[in-house]
Amino acid sequence: xxxxxxxxxxxxxxxxxxxxxxxxxxxxxxxxxxxxxxxxxxxxxxxxxxxxxxxxxxxxxxxxxxxxxxxxxxxxxxxxxxxxxxxxxxxxxxxxxxxxxxxxxxxxxxxxxxxxxxxxxxxxxxxxxxxxxxxxxxxxxxxxxxxxxxxxxxxxxxxxxxxxxxxxxxxxxxxxxxxxxxxxxxxxxxxxxxxxxxxxxxxxxxxxxxxxxxxxxxxxxxxxxxxxxxxxxxxxxxxxxxxxxxxxxxxxxxxxxxxxxxxxxxxxxxxxxxxxxxxxxxxxxxxxxxxxxxxxxxxxxxxxxxxxxxxxxxxxxxxxxxxxxxxxxxxxxxxxxxxxxxxxxxxxxxxxxxxxxxxxxxxxxxxxxxxxxxxxxxxxxxxxxxxxxxxxxxxxxxxxxxxxxxxxxxxxxxxxxxxxxxxxxxxxxxxxxxxxxxxxxxxxxxxxxxxxxxxxxxxxxxxxxxxxxxxxxxxxxxxxxxxxxxxxxxxxxxxxxxxxxxxxxxxxxxxxxxxxxxx
Amino acid sequence: xxxxxxxxxxxxxxxxxxxxxxxxxxxxxxxxxxxxxxxxxxxxxxxxxxxxxxxxxxxxxxxxxxxxxxxxxxxxxxxxxxxxxxxxxxxxxxxxxxxxxxxxxxxxxxxxxxxxxxxxxxxxxxxxxxxxxxxxxxxxxxxxxxxxxxxxxxxxxxxxxxxxxxxxxxxxxxxxxxxxxxxxxxxxxxxxxxxxxxxxxxxxxxxxxxxx
Numbered sequence: 183x184x185x186x187x188x189x190x191x192x193x194x195x196x197x198x199x200x201x202x203x204x205x206x207x208x209x210x211x212x213x214x215x216x217x218x219x220x221x222x223x224x225x226x227x228x229x230x231x232x233x234x235x236x237x238x239x240x241x242x243x244x245x246x247x248x249x250x251x252x253x254x255x256x257x258x259x260x261x262x263x264x265x266x267x268x269x270x271x272x273x274x275x276x277x278x279x280x281x282x283x284x285x286x287x288x289x290x291x292x293x294x295x296x297x298x299x300x301x302x303x304x305x306x307x308x309x310x311x312x313x314x315x316x317x318x319x320x321x322x323x324x325x326x327x328x329x330x331x332x333x334x335x336x337x338x339x340x341x342x343x344x345x346x347x348x349x350x351x352x353x354x355x356x357x358x359x360x361x362x363x364x365x366x367x368x369x370x371x372x373x374x375x376x377x378x379x380x381x382x383x384x385x386x387x388x389x390x391x392x393x394x395x396x397x398x399x400x401x402x403x404x405x406x407x408x409x410x411x412x413x414x415x416x417x418x419x420x421x422x423x424x425x426x427x428x429x430x431x432x433x434x435x436x437x438x439x440x441x442x443x444x445x446x447x448x449x450x451x452x453x454x455x456x457x458x459x460x461x462x463x464x465x466x467x468x469x470x471x472x473x474x475x476x477x478x479x480x481x482x483x484x485x486x487x488x489x490x491x492x493x494x495x496x497x498x499x500x501x502x503x504x505x506x507x508x509x510x511x512x513x514x515x516x517x518x519x520x521x522x523x524x525x526x527x528x529x530x531x532x533x534x535x536x537x538x539x540x541x542x543x544x545x546x547x548x549x550x551x552x553x554x555x556x557x558x559x560x561x562x563x564x565x566x567x568x569x570x571x572x573x574x575x576x577x578x579x580x581x582x583x584x585x586x587x588x589x590x591x592x593x594x595x596x597x598x599x600x601x602x603x604x605x606x607x608x609x610x611x612x613x614x615x616x617x618x619x620x621x622x623x624x625x626x627x628x629x630x631x632x633x634x635x636x637x638x639x640x641x642x643x644x645x646x647x648x649x650x651x652x653x654x655x656x657x658x659x660x661x662x663x664x665x666x667x668x669x670x671x672x673x674x675x676x677x678x679x680x681x682x683x684x685x686x687x688x689x690x691x692x693x694x695x696x697x698x699x700x701x
Numbered sequence: 702x703x704x705x706x707x708x709x710x711x712x713x714x715x716x717x718x719x720x721x722x723x724x725x726x727x728x729x730x731x732x733x734x735x736x737x738x739x740x741x742x743x744x745x746x747x748x749x750x751x752x753x754x755x756x757x758x759x760x761x762x763x764x765x766x767x768x769x770x771x772x773x774x775x776x777x778x779x780x781x782x783x784x785x786x787x788x789x790x791x792x793x794x795x796x797x798x799x800x801x802x803x804x805x806x807x808x809x810x811x812x813x814x815x816x817x818x819x820x821x822x823x824x825x826x827x828x829x830x831x832x833x834x835x836x837x838x839x840x841x842x843x844x845x846x847x848x849x850x851x852x853x854x855x856x857x858x859x860x861x862x863x864x865x866x867x868x869x870x871x872x873x874x875x876x877x878x879x880x881x882x883x884x885x886x887x888x889x890x891x892x893x894x895x896x897x898x899x900x901x902x903x904x905x906x907x908x909x910x911x912x913x
Binding site: 236264290349 | 754758761762788789790791792793794878892893895896897899900903904
């Protein structure tokens with residue numbers, strides 16, 4: 183059993199050695215390939231030689247596959263000064279790009295003496311070179327690179343193990359590269375004859391990537407820069423707030439705040455209008471509605487609050503214009519023009535028409551400026567219908583645009599010269615939807631007719647009552663009255679003269695007393 | 702560095718009694734011995750070890766400058782006759798088999814040979830710039846001797862152009878060879894300093910013990 187155990191142990195040991203050897207060989211091969219690739223770019227001469235230690239030398243060259251031959255075709259002859267020549271066995275390896283790599287490795291060398299190298303291919307010299315081996319070192323990268331934080335801000339301490347080469351410790355120089363991780367912002371620092379360095383001037387609270395490479399210093403020994411080590415990441419200590427920076431920041435913030443406030447205050451109205459626009463207040467259009475009547479619209483309109491037949495004129499602002507006949511008191515020559523066309527009267531209104539006729543007769547008799555007020559008084563005295571004052575107040579305004587004789591040109595007739603007569607028709611029934619005249623304000627000589635209602639003549643087929651009547655459609659929106667000339671009873675009349683129209687604007691009297699009209 | 706007496710044999714004052722003539726001879730003899738003791742070339746105080754290799758590196762750089770200057774010289778810069786120079790090659794397998802004294806002896810012999818060879822070149826060079834380089838090289842060789850002495854290596858170089866070789870200097874071809882051109886001489890000078898001298902100084906036992 184012991185013998186079997188020993189055998190097993192031996193096999194295991196051999197297996198481990200083989201594995202380690204294989205691992206070393208693989209690593210060595212990778213290292214060799216790395217160095218070959220590195221030298222390929224930096225060394226222009228052939229053969230390219232490098233020493234990894236104080237006792238070896240490796241030289242290689244490459245040939246195109248077309249011209250390349252077997253390794254036996256090549257001879258590598260080397261001669262030290264004042265000594266006989268020696269030959270090195272050449273080995274071939276496949277290289278990148280379809281090329282062949284030939285190399286020779288010397289395991290025992292002499293330094294500080296010139297060495298002549300000659301390469302022959304089939305007896306022909308293809309490469310010739312003289313060099314000092316101690317000037318062609320290509321070392322392995324340093325190992326165990328460690329980066330630590332120091333107690334001070336903006337500092338890192340890097341330490342490493344130099345290549346384990348005797349006699350070369352004091353001749354090595356290192357290049358430490360430190361960049362902020364993820365960026366290209368960094369520096370390179372050179373270190374001589376030391377295996378640690380403190381990196382200064384780093385950003386606080388930043389993560390740095392540190393790597394290092396080695397080379398001989400060039401005094402007694404020289405060579406190429408080694409490959410970089412694998413980078414090591416380390417963050418610096420976070421920085422404390424610099425009192426100067428804090429104070430400057432506060433001052434700048436204060437200045438910016440004051441400037442902003444100044445700008446805001448200088449444009450506060452504009453900004454308020456933009457951010458919080460003022461709600462339009464129609465109070466200006468309803469003079470006295472809020473100041474006098476406290477917002478009571480009915481009061482302002484002059485209607486009682488309890489009226490069932492409350493039909494303010496503004497509710498009918500969208501009513502269609504209706505033909506309207508306005509009779510004017512021009513002169514005594516008023517023909518016995520027919521009465522204004524009869525509205526479509528409901529039964530029971532003949533009495534009212536009779537009143538109108540009586541009024542007409544009076545107008546003919548008393549043409550004066552204040553005839554309107556007289557008529558108003560008359561009408562006020564007349565019994566009206568049972569409806570409220572609001573609904574019983576209908577008004578017809580007719581403009582007589584000519585002398586009715588048919589001879590005078592119409593263009594001479596200006597509205598201003600025509601006294602305006604208002605005929606107050608009989609009141610309608612409450613159920614009829616028509617416009618009512620709330621009140622009639624006399625405006626002496628001004629020609630203005632103040633109404634609060636829209637005129638509506640249900641009967642649009644206004645029969646012509648004689649020559650010279652001009653009919654105007656009045657649309658009262660409750661704010662203003664629009665008069666538009668309608669077709670006259672006589673077409674030729676329309677073509678002869680000019681019809682003068684004025685826009686009548688309703689004016690709400692400040693203190694208005696509803697004047698009841700009744701027929 | 703002049704000789705100086707570190708310590709007298711005795712501290713007694715000279716005899717002042719002239720009356721006794723029988724004691725006059727011994728007194729005179731004593732005086733003579735004291736005087737000789739004072740004038741005897743005694744050992745100097747031990748030097749502080751010079752372990753900083755920047756000194757040697759400076760000498761190496763100046764030797765390189767001299768070699769580079771010699772390469773540009775075309776006339777008036779030849780050796781009058783071939784000179785013997787030390788071997789500069791270093792086979793570490795062989796070097797490490799030698800002990801420190803043997804290494805020091807080899808370095809000292811080589812320095813002496815170089816001093817002789819560069820000295821003979823100094824007499825044949827007419828170019829002023831080269832002349833200064835050669836003088837500098839000679840001074841550096843002897844300065845290296847001082848460094849070796851500070852490291853407790855036995856040094857036999859006392860004065861420039863010493864005629865007799867230091868003891869133990871081999872004249873066999875294994876350790877020396879002959880050059881006939883000035884550029885070869887100065888190249889040997891550089892290689893010797895970079896190689897054997899540097900190896901000896903960088904591995905001095907005194908410096909390895911922590912002294913600087």
